Amino acid sequence: MLKQQRDLLSGLIRIHVLLHAAREPIFGLAMMEELAHHGYRIGPGTLYPLLHGLERGGLLKSAITKEGGRKRRAYRITTAGIKALDKARVKVDELHRELQEESPRQIRPLGGLGERGRRS
Ligand SMILES: [Zn+2]
Numbered sequence: 479m480l481k482q483q484r485d486l487l488s489g490l491i492r493i494h495v496l497l498h499a500a501r502e503p504i505f506g507l508a509m510m511e512e513l514a515h516h517g518y519r520i521g522p523g524t525l526y527p528l529l530h531g532l533e534r535g536g537l538l539k540s541a542i543t544k545e546g547g548r549k550r551r552a553y554r555i556t557t558a559g560i561k562a563l564d565k566a567r568v569k570v571d572e573l574h575r576e577l578q579e580e581s582p583r584q585i586r587p588l589g590g591l592g593e594r595g596r597r598s
Pocket of ligand 1: 494498512513516
């Protein structure tokens with residue numbers, strides 16, 4: 479994925495991660511597969527820094543788990559993460575609505591700057 483494209487979509491990828499972490503503990507490899515299922519091809523070099531960033535920001539919390547002698551790091555959502563996800567849900571709904579519209583809401587036209595714009 480190109481950097482510009484990845485930058486544009488990185489917030490959406492984070493929301494996906496939080497959404498899944500809200501359902502169950504997530505692991506790096508399984509999360510990469512899940513994201514690939516959604517069409518995001520990102521490697522460990524992108525995903526792990528992203529997970530660490532979410533943990534540093536207090537939205538995820540990780541712990542080492544042992545399964546059959548294998549150690550894996552599991553990420554769980556925090557209370558702050560749940561709040562952030564709820565806010566993101568509202569924003570995504572709004573964006574989705576506007577994307578579905580034939581033409582997005584018109585922003586203030588150039589001629590409509592008001593008194594200050596008209597003086598020059
Ligand atoms: Zn998903």
